[in-house]
Every structure is written in C-alpha cells, then in structure tokens.
Amino acid sequence: MPVKVMIPSPLRxxxxxRDSAEFAARTVGEALGHLTTEFGELRKHLFxxxxxxxxxVNVYVNDEDIRYLAxxxxxxxxxxxxxxxxxxxxxxx
Amino acid sequence: xxxxxxxxTGAKPAAxxxxxxxxxxxxxxxxxxxxxxxxxKLKNAKVLLIGTGGLGAPLGLYxxxxxxxxxxxxxxxxxxxTNLQRQVTFGTSDVGKPKSEAARARLANLNPDIQxxxxxxxxxxxxxxxxxxxxxxxxxxxDNFPTRYLVNDACILLGKPNVYGSIFRFExxxxxxxxxxxxxxxxxxxxxxxxxxxxxxxxxxxxxxxxGIVGSIQAMETIKLILGxxxxxxxxxxxxxxxxxxxxxxKLRKNPNCPMCGTNRTIHKLIDYFEFCGVRGEEAPxxxxxxxxxxxxxxxxxxxxxxxxxxxxxxxxxxxxxxxxKGHLLPLGELTRRLHxxxxxxxxxxxxxxxxxxAEAVDFLRKAGFRKxxxxxxxxxxxxxxxxxxxxxx
Numbered sequence: 481m482p483v484k485v486m487i488p489s490p491l492r493x494x495x496x497x498r499d500s501a502e503f504a505a506r507t508v509g510e511a512l513g514h515l516t517t518e519f520g521e522l523r524k525h526l527f528x529x530x531x532x533x534x535x536x537v538n539v540y541v542n543d544e545d546i547r548y549l550a551x552x553x554x555x556x557x558x559x560x561x562x563x564x565x566x567x568x569x570x571x572x573x
Numbered sequence: 574x575x576x577x578x579x580x581x582t583g584a585k586p587a588a589x590x591x592x593x594x595x596x597x598x599x600x601x602x603x604x605x606x607x608x609x610x611x612x613x614k615l616k617n618a619k620v621l622l623i624g625t626g627g628l629g630a631p632l633g634l635y636x637x638x639x640x641x642x643x644x645x646x647x648x649x650x651x652x653x654x655t656n657l658q659r660q661v662t663f664g665t666s667d668v669g670k671p672k673s674e675a676a677r678a679r680l681a682n683l684n685p686d687i688q689x690x691x692x693x694x695x696x697x698x699x700x701x702x703x704x705x706x707x708x709x710x711x712x713x714x715x716d717n718f719p720t721r722y723l724v725n726d727a728c729i730l731l732g733k734p735n736v737y738g739s740i741f742r743f744e745x746x747x748x749x750x751x752x753x754x755x756x757x758x759x760x761x762x763x764x765x766x767x768x769x770x771x772x773x774x775x776x777x778x779x780x781x782x783x784x785g786i787v788g789s790i791q792a793m794e795t796i797k798l799i800l801g802x803x804x805x806x807x808x809x810x811x812x813x814x815x816x817x818x819x820x821x822x823x824k825l826r827k828n829p830n831c832p833m834c835g836t837n838r839t840i841h842k843l844i845d846y847f848e849f850c851g852v853r854g855e856e857a858p859x860x861x862x863x864x865x866x867x868x869x870x871x872x873x874x875x876x877x878x879x880x881x882x883x884x885x886x887x888x889x890x891x892x893x894x895x896x897x898x899k900g901h902l903l904p905l906g907e908l909t910r911r912l913h914x915x916x917x918x919x920x921x922x923x924x925x926x927x928x929x930x931x932a933e934a935v936d937f938l939r940k941a942g943f944r945k946x947x948x949x950x951x952x953x954x955x956x957x958x959x960x961x962x963x964x965x966x967x
Contacts, residue, residue: 489742493906499817536766543823565812565823567762568741569718570627570779 483511483556486563494521508541509552511562526564538565578618578709578734578798586617587642594686598640611800612640618799621645621708623696623724625676627784628714628738628791630662635792637680641799643688644680645708648672649695655967659781696720698843701727710795711751712736714788718765719846725750725758726843729833734798738791740779745787745813748806748825749794755807760828765850783815864935867922867947869959883916885923887934888953896953896964898924905930908937917943924949924956926967 482502487495495501496519505511512533516523526537533539539546540563546554556562590598590612601607601615618641622629625648636644652660652667652675660672667675673691680689692704696715705711705727713724713735721739728735728751735751737758750757790811797803810823832839867875875882884900886893893902903911905925915921921943923931928951935948949956957964 489744534766535764536762538761540823543821545824545826547828548826563812563821563823565746565810567718567766568739568744568746569721570716570740 482558484561485511485515486561487515488564488566490566490568491522491525491564494525495519505556507552508539508546508554508556508562511556512539512552525566536567538567539563540565578801587613589613590616591686594640597684597686601639606802607800611802614799614801615640615796616642618710619643619645619708620710620712620795620799621647621705622712622714623647623720624714624716625660625662625672626650626656626714626716627659627740627779627781628788629676630660631785631788632712632714632792632795633662633676633680634683635789636795637684637687637689639792639796640684641687641796643690643708645690645692645704646673646676646680647692647694647696647704648676649693659779659784661785696723698723698846701843702731705731705733708733710734710736710798712738712791712795714738714791718850721758722765722849723843723846726833726840729757730841730843736791736795736798738787740783740787742779743783743815745783745790745815747787747790747794747811747813748809749798752805752807754827756825756827757831757834759833760831761810761825763828763832768851780815783813786815787813862932862936864932864939864948865946866928866950868950869956872922872949872956873960881919883919883921885915885921885931885934886925887923887931888925892926892967895967896957898953898956898964900924905934908934912941915943917945920945920947922947922949924952926952927954928952 482504484500484502486500487498492499501515501518503511503514505514512526516526526534528534533552541549541554541556541560595602598612601612602609620636620641622632622645625633625646633644633646650672652663652670652672654668657663657665662676662679671693673693677689677691694700701723711724711728711733713721715721715724724735733751734749737750738745738747749755794805797805808825810825812821812823827834829835884898886897886900886902887905889904890902903914923934923946925931928948931952932948935946938946953964954966957966
C-alpha cells in the first residue's frame with residue numbers, strides 16, 4: 481500500500497482538481513517529488529526556485545510536522561498520509 | 574487538560590445573577606459542567622472579536638446568547654449585499670450600515686444583559702495593544718494575513734489567548750494560540766505566502782455554512798477557555814473538510830526558535846504587517862500592476878463604432894455562466910498553456926470581474942510580446958455600472 485498525499489483545496493486547481501494522490505515513496509521528499517512531477521504547476525506553489533520547501537507550506541506525516549522530524553528526509557511507510565497544509569487567511573468580512 | 578482564563582481586567586466581578594438571568598441561562602445552570610459558578614465566569618469574561626463577518630457572526634451570536642459579560646466588536650467595514658449569504662448577524666435592512674454597529678444592535682437585542690462595545694476601526698499596529706488590553710480573550714475572525722500576524726503578535730506581547738479560525742472554500746482550520754507553553758501563529762506559519770500565490774476568498778468563494786461551522790467551533794473553544802472545562806485546541810490544529818465531511822487534527826508544536834514566542838524572541842513590538850506580508854496582503858488596499866486601460870464607456874463607443882476588438886475574458890467558466898460580454902473565455906490560470914489561441918496582430922481588450930486578474934493577464938501578455946492590449950478598467954462590475962445595468966453583478 482503506497483503513501484497517500486492529501487492536496488488542500490487552494491492547491492487543487494494545480495493538481496488536476498484532485499484531492500489526493502498515491503505514490504510509492506520511502507521519504508516525504510520522494511513523495512512530493514512524484515507529486516510535482518505528475519502535476520508540474522504545483523511545483524512553484526510548494527518549492528522555491530532552488531528546490532526548498534516554501535516556509536508557508538507545512539507538511540505533515542500523519543499528524544506530525546516534518547519540521548520536527550527529518551524534514552524532507554522524513555521516512556514514510558506504506559499507509560502513511562502526507563498532508564500539505566498551506567496558510568489560509570479567510571474569515572470573510 | 575483544561576485551562577482556565579482568569580479575567581485580568583476591569584471592575585469588581587459580578588457575584589450573582591438576577592432572577593431573569595437565572596431563567597435565561599437555566600439550560601446552562603442545570604449542567605454540572607457550567608452551573609452557577611460557570612455562568613458567573615461567563616458573566617465576568619471579556620472577549621474581543623476581530624471581524625464581525627462570516628466567522629464573527631456565529632461567534633457574536635453564541636457568545637452573546639451564552640452570557641459573556643463583555644463583548645468587543647472590531648470591524649471597519651460596512652454591510653454589503655453579498656455578505657448576507659453567510660454573515661447571519663445581519664439582515665437585508667442592515668446593508669450599507671457599519672458592521673460593528675449593526676452587529677452590536679443585533680446582539681444587544683439578543684441579550685440586553687451584557688455589555689457590547691463596537692469599534693468601527695481598522696485594527697492596526699497603532700491601536701491593537703490599546704484595544705486588546707481591556708479583554709481576556711481575543712478571537713481572530715479576520716480575512717487577511719497582515720491582520721492575522723498583527724493579532725498573533727499583540728496577543729503574545731500581552732499574554733492573551735487567541736482563538737484562531739480561518740476558512741477557504743470548503744475547508745476550515747481552528748486552533749488556540751497564545752496560551753502559556755502553547756504555540757503561536759508564527760510557530761505554525763513563520764512567514765506569510767507572497768501576495769498572489771494564494772487566492773483570496775473574494776476570488777475563491779466560500780460556502781455560506783462553512784464560516785458558521787468554523788466560527789461556532791471558535792465560540793465553543795472560547796467558552797471552554799472561560800469555563801476551564803474540557804480539552805481545548807492548544808497544540809492541535811483542527812482541520813475541517815466540509816465536502817468530505819471530515820474532521821482531522823494535526824499536532825502543533827511550540828517552535829523553540831520562534832521569533833515571537835521562542836526563548837530568544839527577536840520581535841519585541843508590533844511591526845508594519847502590510848510590509849511584512851508583501852505590502853498587499855490578501856485583501857489589503859493597494860494598486861495592482863499598472864497596465865494600459867480602457868474604460869467601459871470608451872469600450873462601448875469603440876464597439877458601437879465597429880472597431881475590430883478581441884474581447885478576452887480571463888475569468889473561470891462558472892463565472893462566464895453568471896454573465897459575460899460574449900468574449901473569448903481563457904481563464905488566467907490557463908493563459909500560459911493556451912497562448913496560441915490569441916492573435917498578436919489583433920487589438921485585445923482583457924477583462925475579468927473587477928479588473929484585477931485581467932490586469933495580471935495584460936501584464937503577462939505584454940511581457941509575452943503583445944502590444945495592442947488593454948485592460949477593461951473595473952471589469953464587468955464597472956461595465957454593469959456604467960454601460961449595461963442588465964449585466965448582473967456578483
């Protein structure tokens with residue numbers, strides 16, 4: 481069973497309107513690599529030009545923030561869920 | 574683990590309830606988790622709502638109904654007709670009135686026993702600390718990044734809890750920041766996204782019930798903080814997906830290197846949040862890219878004259894269905910990929926709803942070598958105002 485990547489609604493327009501995608505991957509970086517290869521337009525929303533994860537995009541493996549694990553090198557195992565959590569500001573006046 | 578927020582400010586606490594109040598709050602009083610003790614805590618609590626819109630509506634209604642003794646309402650905006658789809662505090666007759674005042678009147682009618690203060694002002698670095706100091710809990714229901722960072726930083730500087738909620742289309746996020754040992758907004762998001770990379774709610778839309786649900790969760794967390802009951806969302810980010818009807822939660826950790834709440838704090842006072850968020854923020858005022866424009870009346874005159882103009886509509890297909898100027902539909906997001914559909918030799922007038930997205934399109938196309946291209950100033954909204962009122966505004 482592969483790793484599931486959850487795509488939040490602000491990013492779905494750049495991911496073929498999909499809400500999730502599954503990949504065989506051993507690390508978070510590998511899974512996000514597959515994701516941005518499949519959906520090229522997502523790349524600039526997740527990574528800086530020099531390939532670093534953008535600071536306002538949070539990535540979790542299951543319920544843990546990868547910043548407190550091994551960042552992009554955080555290992556993943558089959559059945560894990562990777563969540564991309566962008567900041568949203570809406571409250572609507 | 575329950576955490577109680579003790580009233581920090583103000584006059585002598587109320588020691589009892591009137592018979593009328595006992596009747597009003599009887600469904601609270603018969604619950605052992607609230608009881609007389611809890612109801613008095615609510616009566617002595619002071620809560621400041623930042624924003625009285627979508628999230629602020631259920632917040633204000635439930636906190637007033639629950640008997641929170643003092644409510645502050647901060648909003649500089651006026652009630653717009655398009656707000657009524659979700660901002661349930663307001664009625665049709667409130668359109669055009671200041672939101673803070675319309676909300677105050679509605680909540681005062683709901684509960685005349687509580688004190689409600691409206692602040693018809695924009696929250697800024699200059700007034701935030703002064704506004705916050707008289708309240709125990711701050712509830713963030715704003716709609717833009719600069720204000721979110723401002724609310725966070727002011728709460729940390731004053732040591733006040735910040736009940737945070739935000740929404741986008743079908744999704745919501747809720748948590749409690751600013752508690753001792755808990756994380757702050759900057760621990761979660763050290764930096765705001767650059768302007769333009771995240772669509773605003775005005776562009777993205779929102780299902781009306783969503784702020785009702787998210788704001789209600791914020792109201793519940795606020796009441797739990799006042800009562801000191803239950804497990805609050807400190808250190809947990811609650812995610813709500815309305816389409817999938819799923820709740821999930823993620824662990825939020827206090828960042829030891831956080832510039833605001835970490836051990837080596839580097840931010841000691843409020844800053845310029847518009848600058849911090851890349852000037853514009855999400856809905857902050859500010860010019861869009863400067864491009865050559867044409868007014869709706871000029872466009873009408875040229876079309877009437879029979880000029881050969883190519884009308885380029887850069888909105889989304891579902892917007893085209895609402896109304897259109899019979900232009901060629903090519904959404905802004907697909908422009909790069911579908912550039913071949915455009916003819917550089919023809920004169921193009923690009924438009925969207927308000928003129929902002931089409932300004933970006935014109936800017937992009939000019940850089941791509943298009944020379945004869947103009948932006949319709951004010952978009953389809955201005956066209957409806959100035960040329961053809963039969964075109965609906967949305």
